[in-house]
Amino acid sequence: xxxxxxxxxxxxxxxxxxxxxxxxxxxxxxxxxxxxxxxxxxxxxxxxxxxxxxxxxxxxxxxxxxxxxxxxxxxxxxxxxxxxxxxxxxxxxxxxxxxxxxxxxxxxxxxxxxxxxxxxxxxxxxxxxxxxxxxxxxxxxxxxxxxxxxxxxxxxxxxxxxxxxxxxxxxxxxxxxxxxxxxxxxxxxxxxxxxxxxxxxxxxxxxxxxxxxxxxxxxxxxxxxxxxxxxxxxxxxxxxxxxxxxxxxxxxxxxxxxxxxxxxxxxxxxxxxxxxxxxxxxxxxxxxxxxxxxxxxxxxxxxxxxxxxxxxxxxxxxx
Amino acid sequence: xxxxxxxxxxxxxxxxxxxxxxxxxxxxxxxxxxxxxxxxxxxxxxxxxxxxxxxxxxxxxxxxxxxxxxxxxxxxxxxxxxxxxxxxxxxxxxxxxxxxxxxxxxxxxxxxxxxxxxxxxxxxxxxxxxxxxxxxxxxxxxxxxxxxxxxxxxxxxxxxxxxxxxxxxxxxxxxxxxxxxxxxxxxxxxxxxxxxxxxxxxxxxxxxxxxxxxxxxxxxxxxxxxxxxxxxxxxxxxxxxxxxxxxxxxxxxxxxxxxxxxxxxxxxxxxxxxxxxxxxxxxxxx
Numbered sequence: 001x002x003x004x005x006x007x008x009x010x011x012x013x014x015x016x017x018x019x020x021x022x023x024x025x026x027x028x029x030x031x032x033x034x035x036x037x038x039x040x041x042x043x044x045x046x047x048x049x050x051x052x053x054x055x056x057x058x059x060x061x062x063x064x065x066x067x068x069x070x071x072x073x074x075x076x077x078x079x080x081x082x083x084x085x086x087x088x089x090x091x092x093x094x095x096x097x098x099x100x101x102x103x104x105x106x107x108x109x110x111x112x113x114x115x116x117x118x119x120x121x122x123x124x125x126x127x128x129x130x131x132x133x134x135x136x137x138x139x140x141x142x143x144x145x146x147x148x149x150x151x152x153x154x155x156x157x158x159x160x161x162x163x164x165x166x167x168x169x170x171x172x173x174x175x176x177x178x179x180x181x182x183x184x185x186x187x188x189x190x191x192x193x194x195x196x197x198x199x200x201x202x203x204x205x206x207x208x209x210x211x212x213x214x215x216x217x218x219x220x221x222x223x224x225x226x227x228x229x230x231x232x233x234x235x236x237x238x239x240x241x242x243x244x245x246x247x248x249x250x251x252x253x254x255x256x257x258x259x260x261x262x263x264x265x266x267x268x269x270x271x272x273x274x275x276x277x278x279x280x281x282x283x284x285x286x287x288x289x290x291x292x293x294x295x296x297x298x299x300x301x302x303x304x305x306x307x308x309x310x311x312x313x314x315x316x317x318x319x
Numbered sequence: 320x321x322x323x324x325x326x327x328x329x330x331x332x333x334x335x336x337x338x339x340x341x342x343x344x345x346x347x348x349x350x351x352x353x354x355x356x357x358x359x360x361x362x363x364x365x366x367x368x369x370x371x372x373x374x375x376x377x378x379x380x381x382x383x384x385x386x387x388x389x390x391x392x393x394x395x396x397x398x399x400x401x402x403x404x405x406x407x408x409x410x411x412x413x414x415x416x417x418x419x420x421x422x423x424x425x426x427x428x429x430x431x432x433x434x435x436x437x438x439x440x441x442x443x444x445x446x447x448x449x450x451x452x453x454x455x456x457x458x459x460x461x462x463x464x465x466x467x468x469x470x471x472x473x474x475x476x477x478x479x480x481x482x483x484x485x486x487x488x489x490x491x492x493x494x495x496x497x498x499x500x501x502x503x504x505x506x507x508x509x510x511x512x513x514x515x516x517x518x519x520x521x522x523x524x525x526x527x528x529x530x531x532x533x534x535x536x537x538x539x540x541x542x543x544x545x546x547x548x549x550x551x552x553x554x555x556x557x558x559x560x561x562x563x564x565x566x567x568x569x570x571x572x573x574x575x576x577x578x579x580x581x582x583x584x585x586x587x588x589x590x591x592x593x594x595x596x597x598x599x600x601x602x603x604x605x
Binding site for chain 1: 442443445446447449450451452453454455457458460461462463464465534538541542545546547548558561565568569570572575576579582583586587590591
């Protein structure tokens with residue numbers, strides 16, 4: 001049965017179909033996010049124009065333009081379709097508090113946040129893989145790190161950030177306490193943000209490694225005289241990675257939310273700060289724009305993950 | 320010392336599971352008991368008012384008089400942490416209760432309501448899960464405004480989808496079980512079957528998830544307070560205390576350390592107890 005050659009077209013269909021399904025779901029998720037944003041605006045008590053303007057005062061002309069832009073004098077369904085159409089064209093609306101389009105406000109800030117998220121992500125993966133590879137199946141190391149990981153999961157990231165600041169900036173003076181200039185300013189925030197991710201990731205990774213290390217092929221590799229570390233890195237790690245990759249979507253989500261807190265603790269510029277200011281000032285167009293961007297990011301990451309699965313696990317490619 | 324269940328030769332369940340030593344579970348439970356007591360009756364442990372300011376005793380380091388030091392207004396940090404237990408813990412518990420209730424109703428509707436409600440509920444759940452949790456909470460607060468009650472709703476909104484998924488999955492399994500079929504053939508009403516058979520059987524995993532998620536809700540609630548979106552600053556809430564003290568961290572470490580320690584220890588204890596429950600329930604079910 002298993003030896004039957006699969007025609008090339010069918011093999012391709014097997015790869016293409018899940019990707020198409022994923023794309024369909026993604027469109028649905030994005031549409032849902034737009035709808036959530038729209039519903040949020042209209043379920044809020046009060047005049048929609050006032051909500052969009054926020055705490056500002058504007059001229060009657062601007063008011064009239066908002067009504068026209070959003071079609072606020074038209075039936076709700078028309079308004080919804082108008083809103084959908086605008087978002088589809090990449091128009092996230094106008095922030096009347098920042099006096100600039102939402103898209104450009106986000107564009108200005110997203111770079112420094114992406115830096116922070118990438119640094120944090122890279123740190124988390126490197127540390128988690130190292131810890132998991134070194135501690136899997138080793139009784140004492142494992143017991144100690146399990147305890148450390150429990151603490152890492154429980155510690156709120158803003159407190160981790162405050163502690164790092166207290167020790168390394170105020171106490172030892174090693175790193176700047178605030179600002180976003182240079183690599184040094186990236187160290188403490190990315191560590192603070194990475195802690196819970198490291199703790200979660202290394203737990204899952206170690207569990208996967210321990211399961212794999214009992215597989216017969218590991219015994220085979222060992223019997224060929226391969227070193228213990230070699231077996232872990234060359235054979236066990238690839239198998240243990242698969243469940244971890246599933247977590248990557250959660251990680252991106254987590255880092256996005258974490259940016260709001262971490263940027264606030266370290267007084268860094270970025271999309272998190274932008275969001276927090278917008279929430280505090282009731283600048284709804286900006287908040288809705290960020291929600292849509294986050295949702296888009298989630299969707300893109302998940303599509304990339306599907307492709308990554310294929311790269312990690314050859315069994316998913318053909319049959 | 321460690322007990323393992325042998326399911327079949329070579330397959331040992333429970334050994335690989337991360338096991339917290341029994342003493343650790345007891346310590347966590349004891350700590351939670353202490354938190355519960357000071358949340359109910361803070362006056363038993365702390366004397367004096369949490370809002371009593373003393374300009375002459377501002378930013379005192381921990382000593383015999385002020386066990387954990389004082390803040391910038393000379394308020395005793397120990398007293399404020401004790402009085403802060405109630406608002407801090409209550410927000411997490413209330414959000415969890417709200418999310419469990421809403422999630423259970425949504426999950427039941429999806430599992431038993433037929434095809435269309437199932438599709439609608441589950442797609443909404445998908446959308447909610449695609450957004451970063453904190454961002455969803457911020458959206459709720461942007462729309463509803465800051466404040467303790469709105470923070471509770473915001474946290475409930477982002478933990479709810481998980482419960483909806485769990486209850487739906489559990490109900491799907493239970494409704495095909497022999498005892499439900501028997502109940503149906505006996506002519507019991509749907510409401511009675513749900514109340515007497517479905518809910519009790521879905522309860523154990525729901526309780527486990529809720530216990531662990533109380534920790535998540537506590538962190539979320541304190542995060543929102545820290546961001547200035549929960550209880551207002553004079554309130555002795557743990558996250559708000561850290562938020563109010565942020566200008567003094569460079570000169571007074573105790574202002575930064577102790578309120579966070581209270582949050583972390585509480586969340587850690589909840590996690591330890593939750594995982595212990597999880598292991599016991601899974602052991603019973605497998």
